Amino acid sequence: MKAANVFFNFEITGESHTLDAYRNRGGYGALQKALCSLQPIDVQNEVTASGLRGRGGAGFPTGMKWSFVDKMSPVVYLCCNADEGEPGTFKDRWIFEHSPHQLIEGVLLAAYALQVRHAFIYIRGEFDLSWRRLKEALAEARSAGLMGEHILGSRFSCDIIAHRGGGAYVCGEESSLISSLEGFKGYPRNKPPFPAVKGLYQSPTVVNNVETLSTVPWIIAHGAAAYKEMGTEKNSGTRLFGISGHVRKPGLFERPVGYPMKKFIYEDAGGIEGGKKLKAVIPGGSSTPLLLPEEIENLTMDAESVQAAGSMLGSGGTIVIAEGTCMVRLLHVLTRFYAHESCGQCTPCREGTSWMDKIVARIAAGRGQSGDLDSLERITRGIMGNTVCALGDAAAMPVAGFLRKFRHEFEFFIEHGCSMYGGRLEI
Amino acid sequence: MSCLKDKFDRYVNDGGVPEGGLAPAEPVPAGVDLDAFDALRKTYPEQMASSLVLPLLQTMQEAKGHLTESDAVFVADYLGVPAMQAVEVLSWYTMLYSEPVGRQVIKVCRNIACSLLGAERLIAHLEHKLGIKAGETTADGRFTLMLVECLASCGTAPAMQVNDTYHECLTEEKIDRILEELP
């Protein structure tokens, strides 16, 4: 397994995010190459051949998503999903703060492949430095002739519009993002039709994550074959893996896909805080089912391996939980989150998330009742597969996982009215 | 401007306001810079006026602190979209405030990674220090304390924002220092 770096390949200084610095490390070379010597379809084919899969959570093959778009449509839109809100995930923010031009180049390459005149970057409303860095970078790109009319003197014109969200987790879901970008509350839409067929203002629209798009310049510059050499056979390249929770050195690491999870936790992140034992790992953001220590023994960080272990790699944010943590109160943190973020459009999710939260809150307050755990399980089954968007499943999966793997802690709390672990979240 | 005034007159004179419904738009709400509105509008494609509802409300909130229903109606009229749409947007997005907030809005993350590293302890510390509960504003209008979900700082948890500026790897002492340095 060869490992080059697509992201962590420069030294971070006070200037490294600027256009000059990006150009000095070869930036915008891929755009220049594409505009001079590649047809739009060549760019798409290269991305398809690279095996790049979406980094936003679902892992859909990027080139294939692009191929669904009817290129003869009078208008095609591109939306970069920068609503980064999945708890445990903090990678897109790094890209904005340290390499915003890499994203802009990626957006322009995707826009060229898809023949997009107006591309949007839908960025989380809370982001502060990220937002300023993006605005500065867009202004720099425009004055350097890298954005707007006739980019680098070619026949390709494209504008990128940065659009700030309003503080809603669900707006990271692609159809909700589109509703929000059209100026409405962020209600997700039924699929099909998929955005690639009918998206923003009813036109074909590609929605891609920040990390996905920021990878495209590397692929065009170094070739699909070089990208495919990294990672596993079905999952090429590198990813920005975040690690947080009870580890000594939390942070963001670029590692080839298929990297061993144990090595990630015990070497890169320095092991568990205070030398404690591992209790559980959430492998891909808060919505993915948790795994026990024995389940990560030989786990590698690629979609297939994590799926075989019964979870998902999602957005690549690993959350580590040490022995001594109260899983009941920890689940309550999550049920509260999903109940708060449900958009309220469909009944199973609106009612289900709030029932789950009330029941878990009740248990965590020492007032649980017998039958509560069965009710919770029934509610998760009622939600899964029965909602407009995947937020419903994302809310139900952690509940089902916590109950499956730590049922005895919930039973103890209900029976004794108190936590097996003194209600601790911090260790 | 004159087209805006026409709209306003029509609104009032033709009974455009539903009974007991939306508040009528003021001509131009105080603090609103129409040139800034026009400039922002020019950055979006012509046919996408509707997309500007949220950006204009955000711009307005920056100037006014919080927004009222009539502000939303004003934005809707300016863009030529249904008033209800802007009013819904105002009430749906948590970052748009329909109530006055303090000069310093403190948003503390209460989600999983921060909780594992002591968010509850820090929230209790802030509540004690400010003498208010989460969701409240101090009597002098200086601070509002809010609890928010993951701020994408999980690797540098626990985290909070003060008026959008991130503060990470928080401890009680660090919070005390941050509060002392605020204007």
Ligand SMILES: Cc1cc2nc3c(=O)[nH]c(=O)nc-3n(C[C@H](O)[C@H](O)[C@H](O)COP(=O)(O)O)c2cc1C
């Ligand atoms: C509730 C919910 C929240 C999501 N949040 C995000 C997000 O913050 N960022 C993101 O890129 N994708 C998010 N997604 C996934 C998007 O719907 C979509 O799959 C992704 O942006 C596609 O980009 P990709 O193919 O490059 O991964 C979310 C999905 C759901 C159901």
Ligand code: SF4
């Ligand atoms: S599943 Fe939940 S968040 Fe998604 S559309 Fe339905 S109510 Fe809204």
Ligand code: FES
């Ligand atoms: S959980 Fe607090 S920043 Fe992510």
